[in-house]
Amino acid sequence: MQSAEEKFAQWTGFYQRAQAILRAGPRALKKLNGAEITRLIDDYQALTADLARARSLGAARETVDQLNRIAVAGHNLLYGQIRLRESAAAARGFANFAGAVRRHAWAVALSAVMFFGPAVASFVAVQIHPSLAYDLLADEFLDFDPASPDNLHSIPSLARPVVSSLIISNNIQVTLLAFGFGLTAGVGTTALLIFNGIHLGSVAGWMSLHGKDRALWGWIMPHGATELLAICLAGAAGYMLASAIIVPGRLRRATALKRVGGEALTIELGCMVMLVIAGVIEGFVSPSAIDYPARIGVLLASIALWALYFFGAGRDRGARPDEPPSD
Amino acid sequence: MDERVFISTPDHVTLEFELAGPGSRFSAYVIDFIFSVVLIVIVALALYASGAIVSLRSLLGAAKSGARSASWILALLVLIVFLINWGYYVLFEGLNKGSTPGKKRVGIRVIRQDGLPIGLPEAALRNLVRAADMLPPPSYILGGLVMHFDPQGRRLGDMVAGTCVIVEKFDLAAQGASGAAWASRVEQGRSREALTLPRGAISPQQIGLIERYLARRHQLSEERRAQLAWQITEPLLALLGQDHDGVARRADRGAYCEALLLQVIELTQTKTPSITIAEKTPPPASLF
Numbered sequence: 001m002q003s004a005e006e007k008f009a010q011w012t013g014f015y016q017r018a019q020a021i022l023r024a025g026p027r028a029l030k031k032l033n034g035a036e037i038t039r040l041i042d043d044y045q046a047l048t049a050d051l052a053r054a055r056s057l058g059a060a061r062e063t064v065d066q067l068n069r070i071a072v073a074g075h076n077l078l079y080g081q082i083r084l085r086e087s088a089a090a091a092r093g094f095a096n097f098a099g100a101v102r103r104h105a106w107a108v109a110l111s112a113v114m115f116f117g118p119a120v121a122s123f124v125a126v127q128i129h130p131s132l133a134y135d136l137l138a139d140e141f142l143d144f145d146p147a148s149p150d151n152l153h154s155i156p157s158l159a160r161p162v163v164s165s166l167i168i169s170n171n172i173q174v175t176l177l178a179f180g181f182g183l184t185a186g187v188g189t190t191a192l193l194i195f196n197g198i199h200l201g202s203v204a205g206w207m208s209l210h211g212k213d214r215a216l217w218g219w220i221m222p223h224g225a226t227e228l229l230a231i232c233l234a235g236a237a238g239y240m241l242a243s244a245i246i247v248p249g250r251l252r253r254a255t256a257l258k259r260v261g262g263e264a265l266t267i268e269l270g271c272m273v274m275l276v277i278a279g280v281i282e283g284f285v286s287p288s289a290i291d292y293p294a295r296i297g298v299l300l301a302s303i304a305l306w307a308l309y310f311f312g313a314g315r316d317r318g319a320r321p322d323e324p325p326s327d
Numbered sequence: 328m329d330e331r332v333f334i335s336t337p338d339h340v341t342l343e344f345e346l347a348g349p350g351s352r353f354s355a356y357v358i359d360f361i362f363s364v365v366l367i368v369i370v371a372l373a374l375y376a377s378g379a380i381v382s383l384r385s386l387l388g389a390a391k392s393g394a395r396s397a398s399w400i401l402a403l404l405v406l407i408v409f410l411i412n413w414g415y416y417v418l419f420e421g422l423n424k425g426s427t428p429g430k431k432r433v434g435i436r437v438i439r440q441d442g443l444p445i446g447l448p449e450a451a452l453r454n455l456v457r458a459a460d461m462l463p464p465p466s467y468i469l470g471g472l473v474m475h476f477d478p479q480g481r482r483l484g485d486m487v488a489g490t491c492v493i494v495e496k497f498d499l500a501a502q503g504a505s506g507a508a509w510a511s512r513v514e515q516g517r518s519r520e521a522l523t524l525p526r527g528a529i530s531p532q533q534i535g536l537i538e539r540y541l542a543r544r545h546q547l548s549e550e551r552r553a554q555l556a557w558q559i560t561e562p563l564l565a566l567l568g569q570d571h572d573g574v575a576r577r578a579d580r581g582a583y584c585e586a587l588l589l590q591v592i593e594l595t596q597t598k599t600p601s602i603t604i605a606e607k608t609p610p611p612a613s614l615f
Contacts (some may be wrong), residue, residue: 002514008507015499048340050510055341057513060539063506068343069497075336075442083443090448138537161402169409176413176455183459183483241456241487253478254486261487265452 007050014043018073026084029077044074093262097270098313100263101233104240111235114193115228119201126205133209136202164283171227171275175234179241180267183257186242214292221299222286227278229306232270237267244268245320332479332491334442345494346480347435349471351517352492356427363415367408374404398541400449421450425490434496440479440489447591453488505542508592509535522595527565533563534595544585553581560584563591 021028051067153178207216220307248256263278334342378400392573419427425437460470460482470482479491521528564571
């Protein structure tokens with residue numbers, strides 16, 4: 001039997017030790033010896049017993065709060081090891097970007113249709129009715145003239161670092177919006193994809209109409225495959241979130257969202273890496289003086305690399321231990 | 328939304344958290360917004376200063392190389408501003424157990440729904456989808472509506488990440504030792520016992536009331552503290568053998584009553600009186 005003073009000393013002692021170990025980081029628990037661990041667990045169990053009694057026997061609100069807060073510290077300490085295991089699993093999940101994309105090919109396909117469909121439609125529409133371009137395009141694109149054979153894109157080499165970083169941050173922002181707007185049941189994601197698709201298609205259509213195909217494609221090709229693929233994947237990540245809201249199955253919507261969230265985040269983070277690569281190419285390679293065949297070479301090489309990555313990477317790992325259990 | 332959320336742990340302990348309301352979350356947001364703007368200004372000034380040094384050096388050396396590094400510095404600024412815009416919450420919450428400077432100031436924190444502190448993956452998820460909660464930007468109407476109807480007060484980002492925002496304020500010292508006194512009495516099986524004194528008994532409810540008062544007394548104003556002490560002690564004065572009118576007229580009535588209450592609690596814990604209860608006096612002559 002403990003006196004009140006001993007009991008209070010046990011509570012505060014446990015709370016202070018738990019806080020100190022928590023502050024020292026998740027691995028500090030492993031450095032304790034057996035006796036210290038045993039004492040922590042004994043104190044925690046005594047404390048949680050006190051908490052249970054305090055609730056069921058109707059102790060003062062302050063006492064319940066006090067015990068509860070000490071118990072939270074103890075719980076965070078003793079169960080914090082779950083986090084270590086989980087973060088190892090999360091790291092493996094992030095490494096398996098290609099696997100996540102393969103598992104959600106439907107979302108990628110939907111996203112590609114929503115992006116390239118309007119792009120092709122507006123390209124064709126501008127060919128048939130050139131006046132449409134005046135509605136679809138901003139003024140700076142109407143007299144956009146990047147093209148002379150020797151300098152395909154008019155970014156002076158001095159400005160290239162700035163342009164590259166502007167492109168990277170702008171593109172990543174677009175993918176973050178496409179991803180987050182998935183939470184509007186996909187409406188926002190769809191609107192964003194269609195809007196960007198129309199923009200791309202009508203710029204291309206307008207320039208093609210004015211006989212600047214070579215300049216246009218020469219400019220787009222080096223970074224285009226990487227950049228457009230990344231936009232489609234971000235749309236796919238958005239549609240994954242949307243699917244949890246529209247068809248949660250037997251789960252609650254919030255639970256379904258949480259379940260799909262990890263893989264959607266993996267895809268979104270992968271997109272960001274892709275866009276950094278694309279932005280560097282767009283800022284430095286696309287505006288450089290390399291000739292047309294070399295540009296086709298860069299395009300083919302990037303397509304081949306991404307195809308190899310998305311169809312091949314992480315496939316030979318056998319069973320998929322990080323897949324959430326189906327229940 | 329409710330005010331509290333309960334989390335059951337695997338060892339059947341129920342942990343209780345007070346949810347942070349929209350008001351405190353919004354004020355934390357405002358503080359963080361100001362803080363991130365200040366961060367951006369500091370970075371811009373630092374880069375501007377380094378740019379000035381670069382251009383000074385370019386006067387001495389080749390002008391072209393100076394302009395080139397100025398361009399790189401500007402590129403760096405663009406990337407850093409972008410990183411602060413989107414990464415502020417991810418990094419602070421992810422590396423600081425769900426707390427940002429604003430949240431810390433307001434006294435709230437993000438936790439996982441299993442009660443553990445959040446890490447980088449949760450922080451990234453709940454903040455990278457922020458654009459949806461902000462709709463129509465920058466009003467946060469969608470996120471606010473979802474928060475209002477969710478029992479755990481989660482915005483959309485919280486649902487994706489499996490997190491909620493709770494009130495963090497806690498001071499072990501301020502809570503005091505009266506809880507431990509109660510708990511040790513329970514352990515000895517005396518929680519439901521009345522305290523029997525020579526002149527009668529103090530009921531368990533009255534003891535509970537005294538304990539609650541003693542636990543909270545430091546947070547009360549002087550006036551209120553004295554007043555409550557008197558109200559609680561007054562019915563017990565006869566039992567404690569005190570002269571009602573004498574105590575009522577004392578200048579230090581509040582402090583005196585509080586001392587009496589402390590003695591009562593001490594009695595319930597030790598059952599070996601360290602104070603001398605006044606001699607039992609003959610009961611007043613009954614009218615009947």
